Amino acid sequence: MPNTEAASSGASPASAAVPRNKGALRVESLIVLAILVAVMAFASPYFFTVPNILNVVLATSTIGILALGATFVIGSAGIDLSVGSILAFAGVIGALVASTLGLPWWLAIPAAVLAGAFAGWINGLVITYGNVPAFVVTLGMMGVARGVALLITDGQAIYGLPAPLIWLGQGRPFGIPVPALVFIVVAIILHFVLSYTRFGRHTLIIGDNERGARAMGVPVRSLRIKIYILSGMMAGLAGLLTTARVNAGDPTAGMTFELSAITAAIIGGTNLFGGRATILGTVIGALIMGVLQNGLNLLAIPSFWQQISIGVVLVAAVWLDQFAKRGRE
Amino acid sequence: MKTFLNSTALAALVLGIAASASPVAAQESLLFGAILKTPANPHWNAMSQGITDAAEEIGGIEVVVSTVASEGAAEQQLNNCESMLLREPDALIVGAINSNILLPCLQRATEQGIAIVDLDYNLDRVIAESAGVEVTFTAGNDGNDTGGVGADFVVEQLGGEPSGPVLVIEGLPGNPVGAARGEGFRARLAEIAPGLEVTTLNGDWDRGKSADITNDTLQRTPDLQAVFAANDTMALGAAEALLAAGHDDVPVVGVDGSADAIESIRSGRLTATVGQFPYLVGKRSVELLNDMIRNGGELDTYQGTGQSVITQEVLEAGTDEMIQYLR
Numbered sequence: 001m002p003n004t005e006a007a008s009s010g011a012s013p014a015s016a017a018v019p020r021n022k023g024a025l026r027v028e029s030l031i032v033l034a035i036l037v038a039v040m041a042f043a044s045p046y047f048f049t050v051p052n053i054l055n056v057v058l059a060t061s062t063i064g065i066l067a068l069g070a071t072f073v074i075g076s077a078g079i080d081l082s083v084g085s086i087l088a089f090a091g092v093i094g095a096l097v098a099s100t101l102g103l104p105w106w107l108a109i110p111a112a113v114l115a116g117a118f119a120g121w122i123n124g125l126v127i128t129y130g131n132v133p134a135f136v137v138t139l140g141m142m143g144v145a146r147g148v149a150l151l152i153t154d155g156q157a158i159y160g161l162p163a164p165l166i167w168l169g170q171g172r173p174f175g176i177p178v179p180a181l182v183f184i185v186v187a188i189i190l191h192f193v194l195s196y197t198r199f200g201r202h203t204l205i206i207g208d209n210e211r212g213a214r215a216m217g218v219p220v221r222s223l224r225i226k227i228y229i230l231s232g233m234m235a236g237l238a239g240l241l242t243t244a245r246v247n248a249g250d251p252t253a254g255m256t257f258e259l260s261a262i263t264a265a266i267i268g269g270t271n272l273f274g275g276r277a278t279i280l281g282t283v284i285g286a287l288i289m290g291v292l293q294n295g296l297n298l299l300a301i302p303s304f305w306q307q308i309s310i311g312v313v314l315v316a317a318v319w320l321d322q323f324a325k326r327g328r329e
Numbered sequence: 330m331k332t333f334l335n336s337t338a339l340a341a342l343v344l345g346i347a348a349s350a351s352p353v354a355a356q357e358s359l360l361f362g363a364i365l366k367t368p369a370n371p372h373w374n375a376m377s378q379g380i381t382d383a384a385e386e387i388g389g390i391e392v393v394v395s396t397v398a399s400e401g402a403a404e405q406q407l408n409n410c411e412s413m414l415l416r417e418p419d420a421l422i423v424g425a426i427n428s429n430i431l432l433p434c435l436q437r438a439t440e441q442g443i444a445i446v447d448l449d450y451n452l453d454r455v456i457a458e459s460a461g462v463e464v465t466f467t468a469g470n471d472g473n474d475t476g477g478v479g480a481d482f483v484v485e486q487l488g489g490e491p492s493g494p495v496l497v498i499e500g501l502p503g504n505p506v507g508a509a510r511g512e513g514f515r516a517r518l519a520e521i522a523p524g525l526e527v528t529t530l531n532g533d534w535d536r537g538k539s540a541d542i543t544n545d546t547l548q549r550t551p552d553l554q555a556v557f558a559a560n561d562t563m564a565l566g567a568a569e570a571l572l573a574a575g576h577d578d579v580p581v582v583g584v585d586g587s588a589d590a591i592e593s594i595r596s597g598r599l600t601a602t603v604g605q606f607p608y609l610v611g612k613r614s615v616e617l618l619n620d621m622i623r624n625g626g627e628l629d630t631y632q633g634t635g636q637s638v639i640t641q642e643v644l645e646a647g648t649d650e651m652i653q654y655l656r
Contacts, residue, residue: 044549046549052548055548156371156374157371157589159589160592160593170569245540246537246566297542297546298545
C-alpha cells in the first residue's frame with residue numbers, strides 16, 4: 001500500500017529518499033526458486049544441465065523482458081495490461097518492414113522497438129494528461145494494438161523473414177540463444193537504471209507517494225510517460241525476438257502475456273501498489289515461472305498442472321512475504 | 330420511424346416464414362447462414378472463401394457469414410447464431426467453437442426445419458442429439474483419420490523399423506479436434522511402428538508455446554525422431570525450434586495446409602502437412618446443401634472432403650489435384 005504516513009504528514013517529509021529496504025531483494029523468491037530447482041533436478045535427470053538451463057532462460061526471455069518493463073510500471077503504482085498486444089503489434093510491424101516491404105532487415109529492429117514505444121507513449125499521454133486510470137487506458141490499448149495488428153495483416157501471420165533477422169531469435173553465439181542474451185543484457189542495464197539513476201529512484205518514489213513526490217519537485221507527468229514508453233519498448237523488443245524466433249510476425253502472439261509479466265514481477269517481490277521493486281527479483285520471478293513450465297514439460301505433465309502450479313506459486317510467494325514482514329515487525 | 334422499422338421487420342418475418350413453408354422452386358433464392366470462428370485463423374478464412382465462392386458459382390444462393398473476434402468467443406458466437414435465425418435461413422453452416430454453446434440456438438433451428446451443417450467435426454453428435462439438434466451432415470475429415478495419415482507419413486519418412494521418441498503436440502487441453510488428431514496418430518503408430526515412444530503435450534494452438542515444448546523435449550530426448558502437431562501453427566513453432574537447435578533432420582508434420590505452412594514447406598523448413606483444404610470443406614458444404622434442398626433426397630450424414638499429405642516434392646511436382654484448393 002502507498003505510504004499513508006508520509007502522505008498525511010504533508011509535503012516536507014516526502015523529500016526523504018525511498019527507504020533502503022524497498023530497493024532490497026526479497027529473499028523469499030530466491031528460496032522458492034532454489035527449492036523448485038532442487039525438486040526439478042531430483043525429478044528429472046535432464047533438468048540440471050547447461051543446455052537445459054540455457055533453454056529455461058530462452059523460454060523465460062519473452063515474459064522476462066515484458067516483466068522488466070512491468071517492474072517499472074508497477075513500481076510506480078501503475079499497471080500496463082497492453083504489453084501482450086503491443087508485442088504482437090510490434091512483431092507484425094517488424095515482419096512487415098523486413099519481409100513484406102522488403103526493406104533492409106536491420107530496420108525491423110528500430111521499427112519494432114519504436115512501434116512499441118509509440119504505443120506506450122500514447123498510454124502515458126492519456127493516463128497523465130487525460131487523467132484516465134492506467135487500468136482503463138491500457139485495457140483499451142490491449143484491444144487497439146491487437147486489433148491493429150490483425151487489421152494490417154488481415155489476420156494472417158507474416159511468414160518468412162530474412163536470415164539475419166531469424167538469427168536474432170534462433171542464433172546461438174557461444175551456445176547461448178540470442179533472446180536469452182538480450183534478456184540478460186537488458187536486465188543488467190535496467191537494474192542499474194532502477195537502482196542507481198534518478199529516473200529509477202523517482203519511479204519508486206512516485207509509486208510510494210505521488211503527492212509527496214510532486215511536492216518535492218519530481219516531474220510526475222513526464223516521468224510516468226517515460227515509464228509507459230519504457231514498458232512499450234520492452235514489449236516491442238520482446239515482439240521482435242518472438243517474431244524472429246518463430247520466423248513469423250503473428251498477430252495472435254502474446255495473448256495473456258501481460259498477466260504472466262505482472263505475475264513474474266509480483267512473484268519477484270514487486271509491490272502491486274507501487275514503491276517497492278527490484279530487477280533482480282523480477283528476473284527470479286520470471287525464472288520461477290520458466291522453471292515450472294520447463295520442468296513440467298520435461299516430466300511430460302499436462303499443461304493443466306502448469307497453470308495450477310503457477311497460480312499456487314504466485315499466491316504462496318506473496319503470502320510468504322507477508323509472513324516474513326510480520327516476523328520482522 | 331420506430332414503428333415503421335418494426336412493421337417492416339414484421340413484414341419481412343412473415344414473408345420469410347411464408348417462403349420457407351412452401352417447397353423451394355428452382356428459381357427461388359436460398360439463404361445460407363454461416364456461423365464461423367475467427368477470421369484471424371487462416372483456416373476459417375479459407376472456409377469462408379469456399380462458402381462464398383461456391384454460392385457465387387452456383388447462383389441463386391445468398392450467403393451471410395458471421396464471425397467472432399477470437400477462438401474463445403463462444404458467447405459471441407451464440408449471439409451470432411440467434412440473430413442469424415431471425416433471417417429465416419434455409420440452412421446454417423456451423424463451425425462451432427465448442428460442442429455445447431450453440432445447442433439452444435441449433436435446437437430452435439432444428440424445430441424450424443433449418444438444415445444444419447457441422448464443419449470439421451466441431452459438434453458432438455451424441456450431445457447434439459440429446460439436446461434435440463439434428464445435424465444434416467458433417468463436412469470435413471475425422472481427426473482420427475487425419476492423425477492416422479500423419480502417422481503413416483512419419484513412419485514412411487523414418488523408414489525401416491523405427492524406434493525412439495516421438496513428440497505429439499495437441500491443441501488446447503480439452504479441445505476435441507486436437508485430441509482426436511493426437512489419438513488417431515498414436516493409435517496408428519502403435520499399430521505400424523510399436524518401437525516408437527510417444528510423448529504428448531499441449532501447445533495450446535500457439536507457435537511460441539510449441540517452440541518451448543519442442544526445446545524442452547529435446548533436452549529430455551535429444552534423439553527425438555519426429556514431431557506431429559495437431560495444426561500448422563504449432564508445427565511451424567516446433568520446426569523453427571528444431572532448426573535453431575540444429576536438429577534439422579527431424580521431420581515435423583502439421584495439419585491444415587495454411588499459407589505460411591506451404592511457404593515453409595517450399596523453403597524446406599517444415600517437412601509436411603496433412604492438408605485439410607478448408608476451402609474445399611466450405612465449397613462442398615454449399616454444393617451438397619444446394620443439391621439436397623433443390624432436388625431433395627437423402628445424404629450420408631458424414632461427408633468426407635478429402636485430405637492429403639503435402640510435402641516439398643508434392644508441391645514441386647504439382648500433380649496432386651487437391652493442391653488447387655490450397656489457400
